[in-house]
Amino acid sequence: MTFDGLWDELAPVGRDAGSGGYRRFAWTRTDGELREWFTGEARRRSLDVMSDRGGNLWAWLGDPDADGPGLVVGSHLDSVPDGGAFDGPLGVVSAFAALDALRESGWRPSRPLAIAAFSDEEGARFGVACAGSRIITGALDADRARSLADVDGTTMAEAMAAAGHDPARVGRDDEALRRVGTFVELHIEQGKGLVDGDAAVGVASAIWPHGRWRLDLRGRADHAGTTRLADRSDPMLDLAAAIAKARAAAAEHDALATIGKLAVHPNGVNAIPSAVTAWLDARGPVEADVRKVVAAVGAAAGVTPAEESWTSATAFDAELRDRLARVLAGADGKPAPVLPTGAGHDAGILSAAGIPTAMLFVRNPTGVSHAPDEHAEPADCHHGVRALAQVLENLA
Amino acid sequence: MTFDGLWDELAPVGRDAGSGGYRRFAWTRTDGELREWFTGEARRRSLDVMSDRGGNLWAWLGDPDADGPGLVVGSHLDSVPDGGAFDGPLGVVSAFAALDALRESGWRPSRPLAIAAFSDEEGARFGVACAGSRIITGALDADRARSLADVDGTTMAEAMAAAGHDPARVGRDDEALRRVGTFVELHIEQGKGLVDGDAAVGVASAIWPHGRWRLDLRGRADHAGTTRLADRSDPMLDLAAAIAKARAAAAEHDALATIGKLAVHPNGVNAIPSAVTAWLDARGPVEADVRKVVAAVGAAAGVTPAEESWTSATAFDAELRDRLARVLAGADGKPAPVLPTGAGHDAGILSAAGIPTAMLFVRNPTGVSHAPDEHAEPADCHHGVRALAQVLENLA
Numbered sequence: 124m125t126f127d128g129l130w131d132e133l134a135p136v137g138r139d140a141g142s143g144g145y146r147r148f149a150w151t152r153t154d155g156e157l158r159e160w161f162t163g164e165a166r167r168r169s170l171d172v173m174s175d176r177g178g179n180l181w182a183w184l185g186d187p188d189a190d191g192p193g194l195v196v197g198s199h200l201d202s203v204p205d206g207g208a209f210d211g212p213l214g215v216v217s218a219f220a221a222l223d224a225l226r227e228s229g230w231r232p233s234r235p236l237a238i239a240a241f242s243d244e245e246g247a248r249f250g251v252a253c254a255g256s257r258i259i260t261g262a263l264d265a266d267r268a269r270s271l272a273d274v275d276g277t278t279m280a281e282a283m284a285a286a287g288h289d290p291a292r293v294g295r296d297d298e299a300l301r302r303v304g305t306f307v308e309l310h311i312e313q314g315k316g317l318v319d320g321d322a323a324v325g326v327a328s329a330i331w332p333h334g335r336w337r338l339d340l341r342g343r344a345d346h347a348g349t350t351r352l353a354d355r356s357d358p359m360l361d362l363a364a365a366i367a368k369a370r371a372a373a374a375e376h377d378a379l380a381t382i383g384k385l386a387v388h389p390n391g392v393n394a395i396p397s398a399v400t401a402w403l404d405a406r407g408p409v410e411a412d413v414r415k416v417v418a419a420v421g422a423a424a425g426v427t428p429a430e431e432s433w434t435s436a437t438a439f440d441a442e443l444r445d446r447l448a449r450v451l452a453g454a455d456g457k458p459a460p461v462l463p464t465g466a467g468h469d470a471g472i473l474s475a476a477g478i479p480t481a482m483l484f485v486r487n488p489t490g491v492s493h494a495p496d497e498h499a500e501p502a503d504c505h506h507g508v509r510a511l512a513q514v515l516e517n518l519a
Numbered sequence: 520m521t522f523d524g525l526w527d528e529l530a531p532v533g534r535d536a537g538s539g540g541y542r543r544f545a546w547t548r549t550d551g552e553l554r555e556w557f558t559g560e561a562r563r564r565s566l567d568v569m570s571d572r573g574g575n576l577w578a579w580l581g582d583p584d585a586d587g588p589g590l591v592v593g594s595h596l597d598s599v600p601d602g603g604a605f606d607g608p609l610g611v612v613s614a615f616a617a618l619d620a621l622r623e624s625g626w627r628p629s630r631p632l633a634i635a636a637f638s639d640e641e642g643a644r645f646g647v648a649c650a651g652s653r654i655i656t657g658a659l660d661a662d663r664a665r666s667l668a669d670v671d672g673t674t675m676a677e678a679m680a681a682a683g684h685d686p687a688r689v690g691r692d693d694e695a696l697r698r699v700g701t702f703v704e705l706h707i708e709q710g711k712g713l714v715d716g717d718a719a720v721g722v723a724s725a726i727w728p729h730g731r732w733r734l735d736l737r738g739r740a741d742h743a744g745t746t747r748l749a750d751r752s753d754p755m756l757d758l759a760a761a762i763a764k765a766r767a768a769a770a771e772h773d774a775l776a777t778i779g780k781l782a783v784h785p786n787g788v789n790a791i792p793s794a795v796t797a798w799l800d801a802r803g804p805v806e807a808d809v810r811k812v813v814a815a816v817g818a819a820a821g822v823t824p825a826e827e828s829w830t831s832a833t834a835f836d837a838e839l840r841d842r843l844a845r846v847l848a849g850a851d852g853k854p855a856p857v858l859p860t861g862a863g864h865d866a867g868i869l870s871a872a873g874i875p876t877a878m879l880f881v882r883n884p885t886g887v888s889h890a891p892d893e894h895a896e897p898a899d900c901h902h903g904v905r906a907l908a909q910v911l912e913n914l915a
Contacts, residue, residue, distance in 0.1 A: 142785075144785070203785065203787040203789060203790050204785035204786060204787045204790065205740065205784070205785040205787075205790075205793075206785075206787075206790075245787075245789070246788065246789075247787055247788075250788060252788075252789065313742045313744065313745035314742075314745040314746070331744075333744060335788055335789075343890075344601065344887075344889065344890030344891070345887060345888070345889065345890060346709045346710075346862060346887075346888040346889040346890075347775065347777035347779055347800040347889070348709065348727075348729060348775065348800065348802050348860075348861040348862040348863065349709040349710040349775075349860065349861045349862050349886070349888060350710075350775075350886070351775075352766065352769060352770055352775065354886070357766075357777070359762050359777075359778050359779070360762060360763070360766060362759070362762065363758070363759040363760075363762035363763045364759075364763075366755050366756060366758065366759035367756070367759045367760075367763075370748065370753075370756060373748060374748055379743065379744065379745075379746075379747075379748065381743035381753070381755075381789070381791055382755055383743055383755070383783070383786070383787055383788060383789065383790045383791055383792055384783065384786050384787055384788045384790075385781060385783050385786065387779070387780065387781050388601070389538075389540070389599065389600030389601040389602075390600060390779070390780050390781065391599040391600045391601075391602075391641075391643055391779055391780055391889065392642065392643075392646060392648075392731055392779060392780045392798045392800055393599060393641070393642075393648065393731075393777070393779065393800050393889065394599050394600065394601075394602075394779045394780075394889045394890070395777055395779055395889075396779055397601075397890065402788045404743045404744065404788055404789050406744050464744075464745060465744040465745045466742060466744040466745050467744065490741075490745070490746070490750070491739075491740070491741055491742075492741070492742040492745065493740065493741065493742040493743070493787065493789060493790040493791075494739075494740030494741060494742075494790070494793065495740070496740075
């Protein structure tokens with residue numbers, strides 16, 4: 124099937140009619156529909172679908188257990204709340220389309236090949252990004268993964284069980300990883316690094332160090348209409364200090380810091396809150412600077428930030444990176460552009476686990492991502508499919 | 520039945536096992552249980568239960584349509600999120616207990632008498648406090664009331680219909696108001712005005728002017744990990760400015776201002792929000808000062824606050840206030856203490872509509888209200904019942 128046909132099939136799943144964005148959260152009914160779609164597309168192509176101990180899906184052509192580690196391409200299908208259509212699905216849909224194009228031309232791979240869809244990459248429901256790849260590499264402890272809870276108090280273990288994935292299986296999965304000789308993830312660019320050049324596709328150099336922290340701000344519930352200012356313990360004031368400091372410290376230390384998620388308790392118009400929980404996302408080119416930002420925000424709010432996830436700087440495999448940049452050279456022979464990113468990806472987790480890994484970025488004309496109007500031009504998406512096909516041809 | 524017996528009956532309804540506080544929101548299943556309890560207690564005492572066009576409940580002894588306007592005592596049964604047991608129910612339970620005590624002594628009222636339970640006093644679900652009394656006095660427009668929506672998007676009209684109250688009936692209800700000759704609301708004090716004296720019960724002088732405003736802070740959804748600080752439009756920064764200014768302006772103008780409720784969209788850890796909605800509660804002894812605080816908060820956040828409700832200063836009926844203070848005089852002949860409050864009440868709405876109205880406050884040892892540990896000593900509650908019985912005897 125063509126890229127456009129596959130893309131249209133997937134477009135309605137998990138789309139919010141109000142915002143026009145996507146709400147594709149891990150281990151929900153919508154997630155189940157995405158998994159069914161993936162499995163159906165794989166079976167239609169006679170690929171063998173396996174689910175690993177993190178719930179990630181692998182659709183194999185050939186037998187990596189018998190014939191040695193294979194080449195894996197893919198990405199993820201879940202989204203942030205009201206996310207765009209491209210972040211994740213573009214890599215999976217492009218992988219199917221690239222395989223179809225190559226097979227139609229009579230090509231047969233010289234080594235086992237898989238298309239992967241990783242679980243819960245965004246961490247939108249349980250708060251830990253790249254949960255699926257972190258579980259199988261051991262970067263996320265199995266017991267901690269099982270006990271992560273969503274805003275309604277449902278644990279990941281409960282959500283997995285409800286979706287038919289045995290939570291007792293959760294854990295490091297060396298067998299699944301041993302099958303992966305090389306991993307290449309194609310992804311929409313989440314920034315404007317490719318906008319000014321003449322290339323629709325670039326190659327990733329590195330992922331900035333990045334992490335998430337939880338600030339538990341405590342106060343005392345009281346009546347907003349009768350409690351004197353002097354008698355108040357209002358955690359909203361600490362929140363205000365944290366938000367202002369996050370921006371100031373990020374500017375000072377040449378990093379990024381964002382408070383994008385809050386939970387207020389009891390969240391009543393005339394009740395001074397007893398507690399506010401704020402989540403801080405911080406990243407930047409230099410780890411020490413990111414750490415300074417987090418410490419400054421904690422100090423401003425009067426708490427020690429609780430680290431929910433942390434990923435050190437990831438430099439992708441240099442040899443693979445340079446090879447792909449050459450494979451994707453333009454008509455003038457100039458290698459494809461090479462650029463870093465502030466966004467974490469499953470490719471970064473696998474790279475940190477020692478697997479030769481690369482990423483391709485498809486041009487994003489506005490740079491907008493994690494929002495309903497995230498967009499890539501169809502011509503650039505088709506260019507991405509051709510690039511991925513060239514990579515498959517070159518590496519398998 | 521005794522006060523304690525009635526109190527124990529009501530205690531489990533809508534109690535949250537986690538916080539120990541109450542979640543009794545208008546037109547929910549829990550609200551239905553409270554209404555059933557009220558109706559059952561009224562029928563057991565051979566009172567005629569009527570529901571008015573705002574969904575408020577009235578249990579009449581005698582016929583106010585035939586025998587002229589009556590004396591009404593009561594309060595409300597709903598709560599803020601994780602509210603205390605006393606705010607509201609104390610006035611309703613005390614009314615039943617006071618009537619029982621008087622009837623046991625052989626007393627019969629000389630005029631019609633009712634116990635009232637007002638709908639949706641806290642406005643916890645739909646954002647407008649005293650919604651039931653505002654609807655019947657016309658202070659809240661019927662169409663606006665019907666279209667108010669809760670956080671899930673359910674409108675008040677839909678919620679009423681689901682609870683069996685025809686939303687087409689909603690509106691000003693002169694017939695219901697004509698029956699009310701005098702209204703007396705007993706309520707737990709929400710402050711510490713009675714703590715230092717030797718009286719368990721006081722009489723209200725006035726309610727501060729108070730209101731609620733909505734701040735709609737807009738930004739642009741973007742990826743937290745890839746969008747440069749300079750390219751961001753992040754409404755969280757406006758929220759931080761609003762919170763800080765609310766406290767500073769309240770201190771400057773001798774008023775109270777609180778931001779206790781927020782809605783963040785999309786509320787994802789790694790998404791710069793596209794919108795933050797914050798609700799501002801502001802009150803104080805002087806209306807002009809309250810208005811200055813609201814304007815200052817709006818200016819700090821770069822928006823014009825949308826007024827969701829406003830209640831001017833309410834001075835209760837002076838003659839009734841002084842009469843009750845004398846009726847409740849201590850053994851030494853000293854009148855009961857008279858004190859103002861920053862909290863709004865249905866009594867204030869009825870008073871503003873021209874009905875002679877008074878309030879009694881029962882001592883609150885910590886001043887805490889709108890929180891699970893809101894408390895009044897049993898002896899003070901019993902004192903409140905006796906005070907209400909004295910008022911009934913004196914006025915009916």
